[in-house]
């Protein structure tokens with residue numbers, strides 16, 4: 077089982093190593109936000125210092141790569157439902173979940189590497205975080221990637237249609253971004269917005285990230301985020317396995 | 326028996342848009358018995374249900390009803406065991422466009438349990454056999470249709486399965502590559518591998534397979550060796566074009582050396598066992614009635630004549 081997942085992961089990584097440029101493009105967006113948008117946020121933190129602004133803003137910009145990178149991971153799979161690749165794998169001796177898990181593992185790995193780069197840029201700009209916070213943040217990113225990529229593969233297999241998929245992803249990405257308080261904490265907003273945010277898994281990811289960056293390691297949002305994203309990932313993975321089986325009609 | 330199927334059926338629920346659905350009876354009761362070591366073909370027009378049948382046998386699609394055993398295992402209850410014993414090359418091919426064919430080959434080999442070393446040896450063997458060594462490391466999207474098909478085949482054979490399913494293996498190949506593929510399929514048989522292939526080419530089924538079924542509208546309409554099936558129709562067929570079609574049909578049907586007469590649009594087909602000797606008699610009979618011919622030809626009966634006899638349509642214009 078694990079062996080098959082590792083084999084699929086290896087296959088995906090070989091492809092990635094031949095085309096390493098795309099994930100680098102993926103971090104340009106959050107880096108631009110850090111450089112051009114974060115300086116505008118001085119008035120939103122008590123001290124107004126760049127270090128505080130970055131501690132508030134960096135987790136949000138990192139969730140952005142998870143959202144805009146991993147949520148689109150499934151697009152490639154749609155073509156594979158038609159060109160016979162999935163059909164062949166489905167009747168091969170491969171453990172079926174490994175077909176999806178191998179890809180998800182690759183997306184998680186890419187996301188963690190991107191996260192390291194974004195945090196590196198933020199640190200160059202003045203962010204200060206501890207080693208534990210750094211490592212736990214990477215774990216949180218991996219967890220977010222696990223959920224977002226699984227969701228994306230699940231959507232791809234259920235819809236099997238590029239147009240439908242891009243509409244749905246766009247449709248969800250926007251409110252998820254806004255209601256998670258990706259750019260500014262929702263605690264700055266009205267009550268109803270804070271209530272709405274509680275239904276958004278991404279909100280917990282961002283809040284957990286902010287707690288970590290404040291060095292508030294015992295904050296309850298951290299285990300909540302891990303638990304919630306993990307549970308959702310399992311549900312979406314089961315869903316994609318079912319869609320994979322239903323592909324045959 | 327490497328394949329045994331009883332009354333296999335598949336009904337798809339197809340979406341028609343606006344929430345409406347319709348039922349498509351793709352396969353409507355197929356019985357199959359394929360011996361180990363045979364090349365077995367399923368011949369039929371587009372939409373006959375060939376792919377659906379193969380997909381059910383290869384454990385991709387679950388049958389709506391009926392049972393099938395492949396390599397001794399039930400395709401539904403023991404799907405994992407079936408998968409260990411088959412190679413499957415789908416109609417679409419299933420070669421990943423983004424990666425080199427060699428990567429796909431290695432992955433397929435290792436998924437079946439081979440070590441890296443074993444997988445390398447086996448891959449090299451297959452690259453050699455299918456003349457793919459030079460293009461092994463090019464992304465598959467840069468390959469021609471025929472080259473990709475050869476990769477698809479190599480991937481399907483990587484585990485040395487006792488049974489391979491080839492769904493329209495020669496579609497899109499030029500005559501040269503088609504002939505090569507036929508040779509490769511024959512080599513497989515020589516090594517003791519059983520092959521189930523589908524095709525809509527008459528000559529392919531005729532030249533390549535030991536036994537075949539002819540499928541139409543999800544049902545088997547004929548089954549046997551190519552020779553037996555053709556013999557059942559007759560050895561030869563005389564095709565005539567003339568005026569007074571109906572009169573000529575009655576006249577020829579009454580001749581005892583003619584087994585069967587069929588009218589089709591503006592021509593008549595007369596089936597007879599010994600065309601060389603029957604033709605002069607046939608011409609005399611027409612002349613006695615003053616029926617003038619526009620054209621006439623004598624051919625060996627083909628599988629198309631078998632298809633025509635069982636379905637009333639010619640495979641050339643069936644769709």
Ligand SMILES: Nc1ncnc2c1ncn2[C@@H]1O[C@H](COP(=O)(O)OP(=O)(O)OP(=O)(O)O)[C@@H](O)[C@H]1O
Nearest residue numbers: 324325337339349351370371372373374375376377
């Ligand atoms: N997933 C599906 N959903 C709905 N209908 C389907 C599905 N797959 C096949 N069909 C229908 O079932 C019938 C048989 O299709 P099938 O693909 O088995 O034919 P085929 O003999 O392989 O044809 P071809 O020579 O064109 O490949 C067709 O009418 C087709 O439209």
Ligand SMILES: [Mg+2]
Nearest residue numbers: 375376377416
């Ligand atoms: Mg087909």
